[in-house]
Amino acid sequence: MTTLTPQQQWQAAVLDYAKQVNRYVEQGLSQGWDGLKEPQQAPTEHLLPALLEALQTANETNADDASRANFRTDWPPAHLPLVPLLDEQAQSISALALLDDGSLLARVGSSYERGRLVHIHGNQWHDVIGIDFFGRCPARRYFAFARASGISVHDGWNGPQVAQFAWPTGLEGLPVDAGFAAFEHPPTPTALIPFPDGQRLLLVSSDGIFVLAKEATTRLLPRPADIREDLRRGTPTDDISLGLSMEHGAVSADGRWIAVGEQSSSHLVFGSDLLQVADVGPVGEYTHFALFNSRSDRLILNACHFYNGATLSVAVADLPGLQTDFYSEDQRTPIVQDGARVYAGVSRGDTFIVGDAYGYLRAFDDQGTERWQHFIGSTICAMDLSADGKTLAVSSYAGFVCLIDLEAGRPAWQIGTGEHHERQRWLFWKGQSKPLLW
Template identity: 65%
Template sequence: MSETHSNRSPQQQWQHAVMIYAKGVNRYVETGTREGWDGLKEPFMPRTEHLLEAWQAALEQSNQEDHDPARREAFRQAWPPAHFPLSPRLDEQGQMIPALALLDDGSMLARIGAPYQAGSVVHITDGRVETLEQLEFFGVCPQRRYFAWAWADGIQVTDGWNGPQVSRLDWPNPLAGLPAGLDLEPRERPAPTALIPFPDGRRVLLVSADGIFVLQAEGATRLLRRLEDIQQDLKEGVLADDLNLSLCMEHGAISADGQWIAVGEQCGSHLVFDASLRLVAQIGPAGEYPHFACFNQRGDRLLLNACHFYHGASLGVAVADLPGLSTDFYSDDPRTPVLQDGARVYAAASRGDEFIIGDAHGYLRAFSETGEERWQHYVGSSFSAMDISPDGKTLVAATYAGIIVKIALDTKRPDWQIGTGEHHETQRWLFWKDFAKPLQW
């Protein structure tokens, strides 16, 4: 038996493995960035699967005790958070968290479970998770004031997360906005991929695999698939029963002032509509499939990502250039420069002059609005949702592994953290399928 296994407790083995691996990766990245990557060997990943049972028992015990912050920090020092030791459990235990919001008091809202699953909405405070009964999904407006809540009988918009109702909207008919006279089988109401109130609280952008709609009291307006594209299919001889009405990689974003709506899906270009729902821009992606859109906090810059497998590229577009903008795939138009090449983006936030994206390989990556790389921070697994505090000091992010992290930005990085920036993960929640309850790490 090796010295590691014979002389060290499971906790000591875990701590040692995580620390050594983080140190090795950080040294590897620093050296490669400074001197080039030729000839460099990636650090060896320690074997830790035999420690998972002891880790889970310790984590469960920690969650049964009082929630004193000092005790929690001591536990994190003893059992430092890491992704690689959890890998054997993730395929069975992980689950998507498609919506996440950081509230003013530091608590969080999250939707647990993929959009096509029943799922639940939870309110997360330090040491406690409360399920908001009968809620199916939620979303927050870009100015963080209005909240949209999906119920079985409709969508409610409130002024504040616990505030008064300002509007109530019906679910759209998935067949709304299609050419008249089509004889199609009825469909169930859409399951939200995203739900974004406009800054006035009167309209909501509903993104779903069954279509992207703007909802208002007068009814729903379909943005995707576009009526013109469906009519073209019919003109080319596609039968009504064979029409493709579903979307893949569907996504949408609204600017801070509510004047611009960016939407897309894997077929076609990035599309931008104005507040009157007129198409104003068609932007060719810098990858095979449009995948994600995000406006910066000021609302004057738009990030557009397209992917190919687990890689991708992101364009930056000035909002002032949107009216009438029309470019081809892989265009070298100076109005649509590539800001980041390599990442398939699943979630994003912005602060100051930088975008922070979450990629398919578990990294948060920050770069300026002109494409200057700033920092990277490793969490693990593909990201699914993200939010940032108005002051830019706290970032929360969720992954397909059923994990939510809270990160204090611009704070001294702990020894166990993989990354190039000075950021400190202060809290981690595990929403794993077989856990009796979510566990805070």
């Protein structure tokens, strides 16, 4: 009897499991899920030392693209076999940006951590020093860079500075005689989103959501009107919480609309004048995510409960004056995706691509018709799409950064229903001295 090498065992286990899952999903979608036997992967934990040794060796050589492709054939990427390593080694990659030259910016570390900024170009990478956090405008032109001294906005990644903003004091929008304390430290950004004109910035943080501009800083959440109402009712200042959870925000590509929310709010939409125009009830317990499409004519809004969620859609033309309750059945806010707790997303033509808490990318059109699903593994935490719509960058809490060529053909190891080819997977793990390219 021939004994398989660790490489052969890994390859066989990963390919067989992907085949099982893809067949399982195909049958479930076409025939229903009752009676289907769930896929089972062969044991692989004993193969992890051999995989890591091979991966380390492959990264120590200046391999050409053909050699790297051969390595991925021999040792196909997978998520489930790596789970025993993730508790100690995995980390979030909280922001991504695909640049026009094909390179990629990745902010390694959760938004609340100090983290580091990495620039990936082909098979090479280097640290970017001096920038704590970054963001890009929805029209892809302007970049925001956060430093202890403030936030600067630049025309392009290496372009000239066009605006500079001080950090909020924390007193914006609050009654001056109410006794609220200013921030001891600048808020830690969850997201930085320059407006398409480069002259304003949406700052999302657990300390509040603000719009920064040359003339003033405006608090959007918590809403100043709600704070004043609490004070009017006699609530002591110390009992009024200004902190946010699950805070999120989005700016439309034309700069006319801002959508924000957090765990305890509904979905709130503001116009470019920063006046609220819509209050949309979520279709879940906790408001979680917002995204405008690239045409700025449609908005999706996600709410979650545990690892599940639901996403509704609303035409931008219907936003002015729109008010709906939680779980509303208003025809203007139909559910377009049911099941995903969404952490990140992009718009591509008439398709939204979102990443969920189970490690899946899910694509659906404006009307909610599913286009495809594609498995990465672990919770998806950031995404970006190239200007030509052909390359998708995705990161996860497993410490993965994946570059995916859309509609380029599905490899045998890929779990999913779409014909997409992941050409690179970087592992940014705490236990490694440098990222590993898989």
